Amino acid sequence: MSIRNPKQALYEQFAIVAKALGHPLRLELIEHIAQGARSVEALAAKLEQPVANISQHLQALRRAGIVSADRDGKFVHYSLADASVLSAFAAVRGVAERQLAEVDRIVxxxxxxxxxxxxxxxxxxxxxxxxxxxxxxxxxxxxxxxxxxxxxxxxxxxxxxxxxxxxxxxxxxxxxxxxxxxxxxxxxxxxxxxxxxxxxxxxxxxxxxxxxxxxxxxxxxxxxxx
Amino acid sequence: MSIRNPKQALYEQFAIVAKALGHPLRLELIEHIAQGARSVEALAAKLEQPVANISQHLQALRRAGIVSADRDGKFVHYSLADASVLSAFAAVRGVAERQLAEVDRIVxxxxxxxxxxxxxxxxxxxxxxxxxxxxxxxxxxxxxxxxxxxxxxxxxxxxxxxxxxxxxxxxxxxxxxxxxxxxxxxxxxxxxxxxxxxxxxxxxxxxxxxxxxxxxxxxxxxxxxx
DNA sequence: CCGTCATTCAATTATTCCATTGAATGACGG
DNA sequence: CCGTCATTCAATGGAATAATTGAATGACGG
The missing domain is CATH 3.40.250.10 (Rhodanese-like domain)
Known part of the structure; x- marks a missing residue:
């Protein structure tokens, strides 16, 4: 029941990526990581969140192939896996901008x-x-x-x-x-x-x-x- | 606690859009709706799912500003809210294609x-x-x-x-x-x-x-x- | 080899999401 | 105005997700 047919399996993979983008903290993480490679604690400080929480969100992003992790001594630096991530972020933002009156209101x-x-x-x-x-x-x-x-x-x-x-x-x-x-x-x-x-x-x-x-x-x- | 500051509120709106894309059935719905306006029951038949389930997923997409609904007699026709939805779909797909070895394997x-x-x-x-x-x-x-x-x-x-x-x-x-x-x-x-x-x-x-x-x-x- | 520190893991609780069921709405056709 | 049909709503149980806590890894510095 987990994989009914290859077509659905593909949609499931796409959904994993979209789901990983479906949390405010993770979007904020992406925006920071897009500036350049960052360590977990640096990101935790920027977002004012516990380190463990950020670590878990980063792993969710990594599982979705959105960011990649590089160990450097005792630090792990996260960076964007690919430029396509930025365009996915921008595309989601584009839909939100065009469609959600809420965004307009907030801005x-x-x-x-x-x-x-x-x-x-x-x-x-x-x-x-x-x-x-x-x-x-x-x-x-x-x-x-x-x-x-x-x-x-x-x-x-x-x-x-x-x-x-x-x-x-x-x-x-x-x-x-x-x-x-x-x-x-x-x-x-x-x-x-x-x-x-x-x-x-x-x-x-x-x-x-x-x-x-x-x-x-x-x-x-x-x-x-x- | 629901809205801490405007910046976070914006990320929350973006997350709503991404989250709406984060389910295989909804992605499949989008692909079908992208062909042209479709009724709920037509979509339910294509996806071989109960009508009520499809209806709820469609409403989730509508809340996110991804599809729009037009009533025509007793039918409700759903169509893409905007061409930007297709590019968001494509961008998510792009990330999945590039990043997930799993996709390669399945294909x-x-x-x-x-x-x-x-x-x-x-x-x-x-x-x-x-x-x-x-x-x-x-x-x-x-x-x-x-x-x-x-x-x-x-x-x-x-x-x-x-x-x-x-x-x-x-x-x-x-x-x-x-x-x-x-x-x-x-x-x-x-x-x-x-x-x-x-x-x-x-x-x-x-x-x-x-x-x-x-x-x-x-x-x-x-x-x-x- | 031991202490320190960045990160991750494991376990818990609260919350949200998903599919299903059966009932309610709303519009057409007689 | 009543039956029919497409769609939506409301409520349920079960699964996944999120934040927190505290313990475990893994690498550096002495």
Whole structure:
């Protein structure tokens, strides 16, 4: 009864993958792992969850072939098994975006009226950077910045945006980015900067998508994840 | 406790979509619905499941924004809510294909050595059809054929392939297609035709993908789904 | 070889999900 | 307005999943 016919067995395999994506914590894990390889405890800290719980979710993801684990000393680093995982994540997000009014409601409720917060495209940003017209800030924590960031970006973790902006030239546009299209940090950074009178926009998506688009990434070699 | 912060609420919405994809029956439902709008009882018959069970799974899909329901008299016709659903399905399938050795094993075990079963691409087929070089058969049941098929295709339901092929010209290549990339019917049709000495290949993917690629679809207006 | 530390395993409870059953709804046809 | 039929609802029992706890592995450093 477990396998009635090969067709159903295939659907069962597909269902395993989808089921593995069917938990908020695991989706959040994927978004973090998409930034680069992470250890269990680093992920547990980011998600503010017990290590054992995260370990089990990671194993669920591994069983589904979504992430892969590499042992390095006493640490186990998890990374995405394949770029196809990002597109599956994006596709699920796409369905949710298009179909669920709930998502709209949440986004709007949280970010007030952000109609004029049209993001900067990657192409646009490259032109603006080449011409020196904008300041690009990476509002992720320092450890994530160190593991890879857009060339030319300055690391300004979200908590330091306000202080940093005091020294920024008013009038010069600021572009902020963070982990991905649904990472709230760049939204918050832009909102804060605007309330202080700066011209600020978000970069579309975030770091993993930048990398996935085949664009160059810069890393800081001698800073370890904390 | 239900909604801790907006970010988590978003992940929860994404998880709802993924979870809805996380069941073999629901995936099979999606594949059928992707062919065109279907009633509950028609789907229940295809999947050989009790109507109530199918109804509940359909409602789960509807809650996730994956399918939409339209009442027509005493029938309720379900259809895909959006083309993005197909890409989510494909993305999940992509992860499973790339990552799960299990899938490989199942496919290989069932279809023997089908290394030389390279499918015909849609572009290739259009050329072959224009030049009149191949016979195209649609091996889906007649009701699905009626609702939309590739122009020029002949409907030869799987069970009739053997009988039909007796009248087919030996030497003329036959191309078969069915519901989609994991629909086993076209595999079986090709295997049967080859064992009878015909040259036969599969079309890549199937009907919904053909339609999604923007290619023309022909319908038989006066045949209703049974 | 022993202590430490990151990770995993095992066992528990609470929760959610799934299939089935039988009854309820809602629309058509007479 | 009543019977019929497609669909949905409500309730049940059984299975799978999730979070927690505490113990077990496995590798490094002395």
């Amino acid at each position: 709007r409720g949280y970010f007030d009226a952000l109609d004029d917060m049209r993001p900067v495209t990657r192409e646009e940003l490259q032109t603006l950077m080449r011409d020196g017209l904008v300041t690009l800030i990476d509002v992720r924590p320092a450890d994530e910045f160190a593991l890879g960031h857009v060339p030319g970006a300055i690391n300004v973790p979200l908590g330091e945006v306000k202080a940093w902006s005091a020294d920024a030239t008013v009038g010069r546009e600021i572009v902020a980015y963070c982990r991905g299209p649904w990472c709230v940090m760049s939204f918050e950074a832009v909102a804060a900067l605007r309330s202080l009178g700066h011209a600020a926009r978000r970069l579309e998506d975030g770091m993993p998508e930048w990398q996935a688009a085949g664009l160059p990434v810069e890393a800081v070699a001698d800073i370890a994840a904390d | 290989r075990g069932y279809f023997d050595a089908l290394d030389d079963m390279r499918p015909v691409t849609r572009e290739e087929l259009q050329t072959l059809m224009r030049d009149g070089l191949v016979t195209l058969i649609d091996v889906r049941p007649a009701d699905e054929f009626a609702l939309g098929h590739v122009p020029g295709a002949i409907n030869v339901p799987l069970g009739e392939v053997k009988a039909w092929s007796a009248d087919a010209t030996v030497g003329r290549e036959i191309v078969a297609y069915c519901r989609g990339p994991w629909c086993v019917m076209s595999f079986e049709a090709v295997a049967a035709l080859r064992s009878l000495g015909h040259a036969a290949r599969r079309l890549e993917d199937g009907m919904p993908e053909w339609q999604a690629a923007g290619l023309p679809v022909e319908a038989v207006a006066d045949i209703a789904a049974d």
